[in-house]
Amino acid sequence: xxxxxRLLVAALLFTCLFGAGCGKSKSPSPDSSSAAGSQVPARKxxxxxxxxxxxxxxxQVVTGxxxxxxxxxxxxxxxxxxxxxxxxxxxxxxxxxxxxxLTYTFHMRADAKWSNGDxxxxxxxxxxxxxxxxxxxxxxxxxxLWHVTGAEDFNKGKLxxxxxxxxxxxxxxxxxxxxxxxxxxxxxxxxxxxxxPLHIPTLKKFGALERKGTRWSRPESxxxxxxxxxxxxxxxxxxxxxxxxxxxxxxxxxIDEIHFYPIELAETEERMFRAGQLHATYxxxxxxxxxxxRDQPESVRVDPFNGIYFYxxxxxxxxxxxxxxxxxxxxxxxxxxxxxxxxLADELPAYDFTPPNLIGFKSRHAIQGDLAEAKRLLAEAGxxxxxxxxxxxxxxxxxxxxxxxxEAIQQMWRKxxxxxxxxxxxxxxxxxxxxxxxxxxxxxxGWIADYVDPHTFFDLWATDGGNNNTHWSSAEYDRLLRxxxxxxxxxxxxxxYQQMEKILVDELPVLPIFFYTRARLQSPKxxxxxxxxxxxxxxxxxxxxx
Amino acid sequence: MPAASPSPIAARPSPVDExxxxxxxxxxxxxxxxxxxxxxxxxxxxxxxxxVACLFGPLISPYGYEEQELNNTFASPSWQHWLxxxxxxxxxxxxxxxxxxxxxxxxxxxxxxxxxxxxxYGAVSGFFGGKxxxxxxxxxxxxxxxxxxxxxILLMVFFGxxxxxxxxxxxxxxxxxxxxxxxxxxxxxxxxxxxxxxRSLGFGHRRIIFRHILPNxxxxxxxxxxxxxxAVMLLEAFLSFLGLGVQPPMSSWxxxxxxxxxxMEEYPWLLQFPAAIFSLTLLSLNFLGDGLxxxxxxxxxxx
Numbered sequence: 074x075x076x077x078x079r080l081l082v083a084a085l086l087f088t089c090l091f092g093a094g095c096g097k098s099k100s101p102s103p104d105s106s107s108a109a110g111s112q113v114p115a116r117k118x119x120x121x122x123x124x125x126x127x128x129x130x131x132x133q134v135v136t137g138x139x140x141x142x143x144x145x146x147x148x149x150x151x152x153x154x155x156x157x158x159x160x161x162x163x164x165x166x167x168x169x170x171x172x173x174x175l176t177y178t179f180h181m182r183a184d185a186k187w188s189n190g191d192x193x194x195x196x197x198x199x200x201x202x203x204x205x206x207x208x209x210x211x212x213x214x215x216x217x218l219w220h221v222t223g224a225e226d227f228n229k230g231k232l233x234x235x236x237x238x239x240x241x242x243x244x245x246x247x248x249x250x251x252x253x254x255x256x257x258x259x260x261x262x263x264x265x266x267x268x269x270p271l272h273i274p275t276l277k278k279f280g281a282l283e284r285k286g287t288r289w290s291r292p293e294s295x296x297x298x299x300x301x302x303x304x305x306x307x308x309x310x311x312x313x314x315x316x317x318x319x320x321x322x323x324x325x326x327x328i329d330e331i332h333f334y335p336i337e338l339a340e341t342e343e344r345m346f347r348a349g350q351l352h353a354t355y356x357x358x359x360x361x362x363x364x365x366x367r368d369q370p371e372s373v374r375v376d377p378f379n380g381i382y383f384y385x386x387x388x389x390x391x392x393x394x395x396x397x398x399x400x401x402x403x404x405x406x407x408x409x410x411x412x413x414x415x416x417l418a419d420e421l422p423a424y425d426f427t428p429p430n431l432i433g434f435k436s437r438h439a440i441q442g443d444l445a446e447a448k449r450l451l452a453e454a455g456x457x458x459x460x461x462x463x464x465x466x467x468x469x470x471x472x473x474x475x476x477x478x479x480e481a482i483q484q485m486w487r488k489x490x491x492x493x494x495x496x497x498x499x500x501x502x503x504x505x506x507x508x509x510x511x512x513x514x515x516x517x518x519g520w521i522a523d524y525v526d527p528h529t530f531f532d533l534w535a536t537d538g539g540n541n542n543t544h545w546s547s548a549e550y551d552r553l554l555r556x557x558x559x560x561x562x563x564x565x566x567x568x569x570y571q572q573m574e575k576i577l578v579d580e581l582p583v584l585p586i587f588f589y590t591r592a593r594l595q596s597p598k599x600x601x602x603x604x605x606x607x608x609x610x611x612x613x614x615x616x617x618x619x
Numbered sequence: 620m621p622a623a624s625p626s627p628i629a630a631r632p633s634p635v636d637e638x639x640x641x642x643x644x645x646x647x648x649x650x651x652x653x654x655x656x657x658x659x660x661x662x663x664x665x666x667x668x669x670x671v672a673c674l675f676g677p678l679i680s681p682y683g684y685e686e687q688e689l690n691n692t693f694a695s696p697s698w699q700h701w702l703x704x705x706x707x708x709x710x711x712x713x714x715x716x717x718x719x720x721x722x723x724x725x726x727x728x729x730x731x732x733x734x735x736x737x738x739x740y741g742a743v744s745g746f747f748g749g750k751x752x753x754x755x756x757x758x759x760x761x762x763x764x765x766x767x768x769x770x771x772i773l774l775m776v777f778f779g780x781x782x783x784x785x786x787x788x789x790x791x792x793x794x795x796x797x798x799x800x801x802x803x804x805x806x807x808x809x810x811x812x813x814x815x816x817x818r819s820l821g822f823g824h825r826r827i828i829f830r831h832i833l834p835n836x837x838x839x840x841x842x843x844x845x846x847x848x849x850a851v852m853l854l855e856a857f858l859s860f861l862g863l864g865v866q867p868p869m870s871s872w873x874x875x876x877x878x879x880x881x882x883m884e885e886y887p888w889l890l891q892f893p894a895a896i897f898s899l900t901l902l903s904l905n906f907l908g909d910g911l912x913x914x915x916x917x918x919x920x921x922x
Contacts, residue, residue: 340881360706360882414689415707473881480867481707484687496867 126335130290144266147297174255195242209283214267258526272296379606380521404447423585459491469517545582659910662903673719682710684717718870732790737797745805804836838915845908
């Protein structure tokens with residue numbers, strides 16, 4: 074190797090060194106008037122950072138959050154949610170639920186139109202649901218529809234005649250869903266793109282229905298029923314949405330164009346926001362949060378997010394097969410200090426297993442105990458002062474934030490209990506695989522709900538739950554879970570969840586750490602746009618102040 | 620040429636009344652030449668200071684490298700924490716010195732591994748030549764074509780994650796160039812008369828390689844070694860960046876620089892100090908390497 078490149082590296086390092094101070098002098102100034110593309114002052118153009126490039130704009134085959142925001146611009150489901158998570162009408166103007174909770178009948182509005190002028194009909198919905206459930210399409214979110222009779226069997230290929238499932242178009246404007254069991258949170262679950270309709274005739278024009286990635290989702294052929302229309306899709310640059318002239322509630326839509334930028338690096342996004350190129354970012358680097366809070370608090374938004382950050386125990390491996398060890402480790406974490414000094418984004422310390430903003434559900438049980446108890450439990454389990462504690466590796470996926478949290482917790486355990494663990498990171502896909510194959514001892518994990526109901530958080534720990542991954546199993550818990558959906562009222566159902574919460578608090582299959590929040594930057598000029606716990610607020614109410 | 624040879628063949632019978640001129644050894648000459656080179660002396664001095672500080676600093680410091688003060692995160696440099704604290708309230712100075720142990724350690728260890736394998740391999744290949752040479756060098760070519768990262772990941776998978784192994788793994792990759800350099804030098808030297816003389820005296824291959832050839836090619840070897848150390852330190856930084864290197868809470872200079880770079884706008888000291896030390900060390904090594912090359916290369920500096 075020649076000497077030159079190495080000197081170059083050294084030179085670069087020096088440049089970093091002395092260039093570092095410069096960034097500070099430039100004070101942040103969110104100035105949307107200088108934003109690209111807004112030369113005509115009358116047009117309101119919203120510039121949004123949108124995380125990653127969407128996998129596809131065929132929303133039945135995608136899974137991400139950036140896609141969710143796009144889907145909400147281009148499509149509209151039967152219902153929607155307001156910022157307080159109340160159900161509000163979407164394509165359906167009203168709906169009836171049978172007293173036994175098994176039949177939902179949706180009455181659709183007459184003026185709902187596709188962007189090519191066709192009326193949105195009940196048959197469109199049924200055909201869309203048939204497509205997403207087609208086994209050959211292998212849509213990951215198809216399970217969102219399994220509440221309906223026959224949907225799971227059809228999706229798994231056990232049932233071939235879709236007419237036998239619970240999806241029925243009674244007439245062009247009436248849709249009936251028959252459920253296999255009462256599902257009290259169905260309407261909330263329906264505010265998800267798996268439940269949005271597609272314009273099936275357009276899809277058919279561009280190839281077989283079960284083919285992914287056909288040209289129907291390109292701007293020149295795209296047909297949607299949402300408040301916005303796809304005008305431009307430049308991969309890795311931007312996606313442009315213009316207001317739809319056919320949308321039934323077009324009078325409410327105030328912003329003319331939305332530009333979505335797929336920017337994966339939070340640092341880049343922050344710089345663009347500072348330069349006035351974005352009205353809102355997708356996320357905010359942790360280290361910038363304090364600076365923005367000090368300099369321009371009006372641009373910082375920290376919202377609760379429907380998810381929990383936790384560490385999974387592999388309860389089949391020593392020493393975590395002993396609940397006393399799990400409990401000792403759980404008690405020896407100072408969650409308040411962790412969220413206020415390390416994670417810094419107003420996360421809520423978690424002493425139970427359900428985030429607090431779940432329409433009326435709040436756990437009555439919490440993990441309680443002090444450090445003395447933790448030490449006593451650890452001694453009882455055979456590791457006084459951490460002596461003889463087996464070699465334990467904490468697995469996390471490669472991300473700065475997870476490493477920092479892991480280092481803080483590692484140190485708390487060392488100081489409080491004398492327990493020494495090592496940290497180990499893996500790339501996302503390997504890490505996911507390690508968890509599914511239960512090839513770990515202790516692993517960092519998170520769960521973000523797909524709908525706003527406590528059920529999604531209890532479903533996780535069922536013995537056959539696809540995301541349990543801890544080997545933990547409780548017959549009583551499984552029985553309660555099965556009985557919950559059939560409970561006669563929401564109160565009765567929540568009572569069952571409280572009992573389940575008690576089991577979790579006693580057994581601790583996982584170690585809850587905190588409930589997520591999302592921090593982002595949003596220009597004060599952007600009005601009427603709220604982040605709901607699922608980040609699925611409709612675009613039509615957003616407005617830009619001049 | 621024989622002047623470069625350490626064996627005093629050059630001593631000729633001289634008139635008895637004149638005192639015999641005292642010969643200087645190769646090392647003594649080299650040292651004198653090196654001392655005249657100001658940059659090289661600067662490099663040596665800096666390296667010595669950095670090494671001593673890294674070795675003994677953490678012992679004196681009141682803080683541990685993993686000790687956190689969560690109430691004192693991102694503190695700027697002060698009398699209490701000379702270089703400030705990081706995101707978890709850990710003293711940056713002690714982390715920098717402790718990280719230096721890893722970085723310098725990996726530099727020396729891996730270089731030693733590379734040196735041992737490379738010199739032995741190159742010398743054998745160059746000395747015997749012919750089919751053996753062809754086979755050995757094609758093997759090196761094949762190993763060159765292996766992507767480095769994948770090779771290291773494979774080693775980690777087979778032998779587990781272990782810091783000593785990391786040192787060895789890097790060394791096991793870095794010896795290739797060394798082997799090529801040594802081979803070419805050996806091929807040039809082995810044709811010379813003093814080797815034939817050694818042969819005619821009936822010395823074995825081993826003695827000829829280690830006693831007659833290697834001392835004559837020390838210059839290029841030493842120079843390349845000083846250049847390998849910074850390369851290896853950069854590699855360690857790269858591997859730690861990927862999560863294949865040192866595991867937290869341990870640090871190395873590479874890790875500290877990576878962390879600092881992410882926060883350089885708000886907390887510039889987190890980047891400035893590690894980057895300064897790292898750059899200084901690399902530059903010093905380069906200066907020293909250049910100085911050694913000039914000092915040891917008899918042909919180019921004979922005046």
